[in-house]
Amino acid sequence: MKELLRELKIKIVEELQLKEVNPDQLGDDTPFFDRGLGLDSVDLLVLVALVDRDYGVQIFSRELGEKVFITISTLAEYIAKMRKAK
């Protein structure tokens, strides 16, 4: 899980070009939205694409998205769970 979290942080910062964010200093519980990373809806779709492309996990519904895209750690947990289920 630790490795997945680290990898996800690097990928998110790179993919979204978050120039003020150092992935090593990013807390596991950093929220994606509002006062966390401050992402917008297009960023969210980019994250959806990243998770599908790099981990083969699809998050295409609002209900699921609300549970998964809270913090980096909730996203990592879901990816890990889905990988195990495969």
Place this chain on the structure above:
Amino acid sequence: MNKPWLKHYEGHVPPSLTYPEVPIDRFLSNTVDRHPDHVAMSFNEVHFTYKALNERVNRFAHALLKLGVEKGDRIALLLVNSPTYVFAFFAVMKLGAVVVNLNVGIHGEELARCLNDSGAKAIVTLDLFAQGVYAVIKNTGVKTVILHSVFGLEKKMTLEQGVPQPLVFQDVVASAETAEEPAIRVLPREVAVLQYTSGSTGAPKAATLTHNNIVASVIQSETWVGISDAGNAAVLCVIPFFHVFGMSACLLISVLKGYRMVLVPRIDLMDILSLMETLKTYKPISFPAVPSLWAAILSLPPEVAREHLSSIRVATSGGAPLPRWAHERFAELTGRRIVEAYGLSEASSATHFTPYPRGGPLDSIGLPLPDTEAKIVDRETGNTECGAGEIGELVVKGPQIMQGYWNNEALTSAALRNGWLHTGDLARMDQDGFFYLVDRKDDLIISSGFNIYPGEIEEILRKHPKVRDAAAVGVPDRIKGQSIVAVIALKSGVEADKQELLKYCKDNMPDYRLPRAIILKEEIPRDPAGKILRRMLRQEALAL
């Protein structure tokens, strides 16, 4: 005038069109007559036929009449894509009143300025945005607030004395005594919509659009991408109706043709996730989107993107140039081309389109639409026409061009000269009449399809107690077209870290205006006249 573009028109597009002399709401009544049982819109699990839609529109129109709304009154809509927007838009049209189209991302002083500038008498909004409306209402002339109650938030609000009590949209509609057509004669030359758009000074300005302007624009676009025998096909309405691109390509073309609007509201961020399910469920034939949305969808694994995009016959991109890679990816996946549209609020929507279905040269914004003249003029005086390949300012003329800026003679005479709209975009035209955008004459930043003037960001940054001076510039972004970099000079003797400043931005700006990076500097470089040297700052921002 030489129009080299005409020879590149597709066979189904004539050089000139006939425009019906009718108010916009005639689109709705004609479709109700022809296809009363076609589904007009789907919103989550709720569906309305055209007949049911028209009945609600008429009821709301009668209710507004009872509330004292008269012809010519300005009615502000602060709404996401939802049935309420559609009911309110057409009700206002049928009364000969004027829709004031507001971006739901604006609040505070900016919202107050739009309401005051337009002289809005009433506002229709959601309970979710009510707090923002009531925060400024005392400083405006708004006398009636109609809230669509989604979460019942109106019951929990504490209102100051002297402000109008909110009326619940559902109750207002129910209070109407009839669903008959309102007996009001609306002339096509009258004002229909005030379309607010960013101003280079930070002050909002409204393009004044008549029924004639908007009807012409819709007919031009519909003819260009005309699809025959599409029946009750679905159009995916993600682009907000409060933007001219959404109003034309999603709302009005659908109503004109009797299509089913599939409404994606975007109240909050998570709404965008339903997009993928919606594509699969409704299999839309038309999907107008901004480049950032196309880029995000086309970043999905190819087989997933292909599956979701397979039904789309008309894929349109507008608001900013679509990156070349997105064009190529879409063509690889679907065998079709994304049609690029170029337009602006001042032109009711589009002035240029790349040919449909063939497509145009990559990087081109396409050809002027029927009855639209376009030329490139020298950027200093605007008086001399440039030759093919030369860069200058793009100016356009046609039946879709606005009457002027609402109550703003000075801005109107600067933008509209001898009937030509000066777009502020630097462009060139090739020998075949295809146009290409090169840059902006001013410092406009276009991010995710939103027009953002640096002044709008700088004004807010300068209000931070630790900030002495600030500038904002746009830098290229693969998905969003451009992203924003803020350059900040702090007051002497104070310290602030970038995270603190970013948090301040998040608290005080709509999402689409948030800087993605901050550069701290001792001084913001300015020329002797005090003008920010943006080119220099852009170079620094690019090096980040």
